[in-house]
Amino acid sequence: MSTRARIDAGELLISLVLLALGSFVAFETQGIAETQGYSQVGPRLFPYLIGTGLVLCGAWLAWQALSGGWRAMPEEAETHAAPDRVGFLLISAGVVLHMVLIGWAGFVLASTLLFVLVARGFGSMKPVRDLGIAAVLSTLVYFLFTRGLGLSLPAGLFGG
Amino acid sequence: MDTLNALLSGFAVALSLQNLFLGFVGVTLGTAVGVLPGVGPALTVALLLPATAGFDPTGALIMFAGIYYGAMFGGSTTSILLNTPGESATIVTAMEGNMMAKRGRAGAALATSAIGSFVAGTIGTVLLTFVSPFAVDVALKFGPAEYFSVMVLAFVTVSAVLGASPARGLAALFLGLTIGLIGLDSQTGQARFTLGIPELLDGLDIVVVAVGLFAVGETLYVATYLNRGSDVIEQMKGSIWMSKEDWKRSWKPWLRGTAFGFPFGCIPAGGAEIPTFLSYATEKKLSKHADEFGKGAIEGVAGPEAANNASASGTLMPLLTLGLPTTATAAIILAAFQQYGLQPGPLLFDTQPELIWGLIASMYIGNVILLALNLPLVGVWVKLLAIPRPLLYAGILIFATMGAYGIRNSWFDLALLYGIGLLGFVMRRYDIPVAPVLVGLILGPLSEQQFRRALAISQGDLSIFVTQPISATVLAITALVVIVPQAWRLVRRMQANAIGHHSPI
Structure with missing residues (x-):
């Protein structure tokens, strides 16, 4: 676990995008009509679960980004130094x-x-x-x- | 005896002129894409899906399987001569085999990996032949609850247990599950997450997603960050045949590698990397030439190469008997089954025995062809490594756009292809794994279906997942694979602390 003084903007941005995407999925799910049929579970449950999962992953990664950077990243600073x-x-x-x-x-x-x-x-x-x-x-x-x-x-x- | 009869009739199918030809094309293509850096079996099969929609399913699947295990053979050539792993499962070979090549022993390294791949591939196929019927017997007892639990196990192992970071693996999995939600709900027919775009009603095609991630994303990444200097190709020096000493040092690692590879392929543990590392560590420990490791020890090539081929055969077991893909390539092959309206699983052994056993029989034949392709003809494949990088990637993108456009002749799929390519670029840049996206995309809708069926049977009672013995066992295993590595880490840390405190030396 390497600790860096600076916060990587890209890592934080991706984490926030995941958070936003998860919220969007959960929000959009409300627009799906709930027709249960006899299966007891309608078409809303999985989107809710998946949206929640995305939000949690985004929050987890955002926390990592703010506390020393994402964990176990490969040492590629040199590779990424001069993008073409x-x-x-x-x-x-x-x-x-x-x-x-x-x-x-x-x-x-x-x-x-x-x-x-x-x-x-x-x-x-x-x-x-x-x-x-x-x-x-x-x-x-x-x-x-x-x-x-x-x-x-x-x-x-x-x-x- | 039943199995032997089934296998014999499978050979009758596999030896038909058409299937023999398609199998040959498959293993040849597989070797080529295994050799070429930047192209893998998952991408190749995905690109061929639209073009093979009209094929006879048996022949097409024989070809796809050939591409899969053929790539395992070819990948070692690149690893040994270029020190760039052609496939992620050949990372260890790239370390040890390249050192052998640098010491002028490229020939022996290529030979031990080709023969080891053949031995492991054949033993793996034998195991697949004789263990599958038992797996089918177990799978027949599976209901929706059991299928759902097994899929949860696959989700967890592919994303959270393997790979560098559980957080990034799970993020990739949920991304794939989200993409899988797009389209019509299979049970009620309602549109979900289509954003009012009619093109999205059918969902995102796995071909577009796989090709976008693997071809466009990878090309953008290599061009932006890795396109510096040219690779050093080691010359093919030394005899292509192995000396007596080489044989003596290779045969046990082959068998041990097979023993690691096959079971790891079978369980949903995401591919060939782990068994190759285990095999390498084991050989290093057991070898009388431990000092040679890191400088080009033949055992360190023989064992891992056998392991990755055996795991490729092992992967087909859960795929054929349960319909459960455990690697990116297996996920695409499952999409191929679906393209022909087939759902792999225990019932397929009953309804389509010619297809299943023809496929298994073709793997015996394919392994023999691969040995011939990769030993005497290895010089031909080495020439592929001389293709300049600009031409190679330009060619890859021509095939990529053709595959995406060919699905339904819509520019919309090309726009998606580029969008997903950008996603793949970002994922590669920030070390977010790709395989969980594909497994989530293809298993997500299936798992939702099984979940809802299970609850329909139990009339809404969630406890069905823990009261059914098989389902409960699978969920318990899932919990174990999450908890044990974490607990292990904790214990190690506490031990380290304890040692630190009690013994100042």
């Missing part, structure tokens, strides 16, 4: 753009862009190579899963 925010944002952009594009541009184009952005997010400096691999892989995956396995994926601009 650009990498995080590039990958996020890739996934979000994929969501926006897949409907009309199709699976192959959306996936190609995703691949290039993720590779760039991991620091790849060879965009041409990435683009080539991305196009080939996306096309292969498209045909393997639609023709071979019967999954339906949008063809988009290529499908006409």
Whole structure:
């Protein structure tokens, strides 16, 4: 158990989010109509229990965060010292753009862009190579899963 | 004799051309994802679920099981050559096996883990074959109260007993249970926690949750925090065959590792990490070469590798006989059963014997294929380690988004995928375990169903859970696994204090 002088803001925030989520679950449960049937227990009991559980876990973790930090955390201060925010944002952009594009541009184009952005997010400096691999892989995956396995994926601009 | 007959007819099923092929695909894929860092069996099976909805269930499940135990074989290769555990169950192998590789004994390390995995996997399958019928007899006596109690035991062990912190484990469990609440209530058909969004009426698909946590969350984490420098791959030096001395030092650890692994897989104690650590500690204690431990002792590779494979077979026992998943991968395989409208449990042994026994028989065959894939062909798998990290993770995300979108062709699932990916990123950053989320998500609705059924039988009397002998026993065990480790810690602390006070030296 390592004791730290400072309170980790992230730990406290997560604890409070769990507390809030638990309260929300318990609050929302009141809106569920109670129809017991002959099972004696309606659809409200479990949500109440789970909401309570979340609140208790959140309180427990908040207490830990305020009294020396969460217990038994791995020693990773060095790992977390310099986060690569650009990498995080590039990958996020890739996934979000994929969501926006897949409907009309199709699976192959959306996936190609995703691949290039993720590779760039991991620091790849060879965009041409990435683009080539991305196009080939996306096309292969498209045909393997639609023709071979019967999954339906949008063809988009290529499908006409 | 019944069991042998059932197994023989299982072989007839498993040896059909289609099932043989799917089993082969399963173990090959399993080895590949075991080798590749960043991809695991849970993610792989989850990604294949939407694409295999139209498959014959027996063949699909043979493939999924192959992926599961195949990954245990493949994981050791990465651990030995890269010192990055390919799977969480191969952490010990990563310590000891990598030291062997550094001393030019990579070949012997790979051989003892492959042969040990084969021995343990085969013995584990034999045990599964002959113990399952007894487990089924017990399970047939289970009513809703007993099922509920067993699920509570699984919840508690997966979240509170294993892992670094009970507080974080329980938080993850309740998170999973909350996600499991979303959708229509199975008994009354009322919508719960759908927030008025029609897409949420069916609940959150386990594929989206698993892929979001394992693929998107993991990718974001690795890119943000771990993407520095490149890994050092140890060269494949030394003969791939083991010397006489190696055999002599390996066979007992294999058997002892199996003895640790299988029972730990069977009980809801969350996977293969514990038996691998136990096996390592035991081998260190028993070895005549204790000084070699930490510098590359072959026993420290042979035992833990056998343990993690035996536990994979053990995990299938509660899954098949009770429908109880004890690891993340088992939870996804349970979702696969549900996809085909099947509920694993004692009745399935009666209604679908070809499926159950075909699956078990396929594991004998799969282990032989895996030995061939992992010994002579190990060089092929090593090449996978040379894939540059940017391309590897970019590829993982293509499959991840395809799996999520393929469920019902909705952009909404991709939005969920990213949201759950962010959750996975935060959980990884703050060391909150992921397996309790998946177990809570899949067992939550089932446990609620059993709870309500039990109370319907008892007409609302809660004491049914403690008056039924089996249920009471299971709940007592649950209490014990929570209390004993805490009490043990307390006693140790008091002893330490006492020694501190009474003997100043």
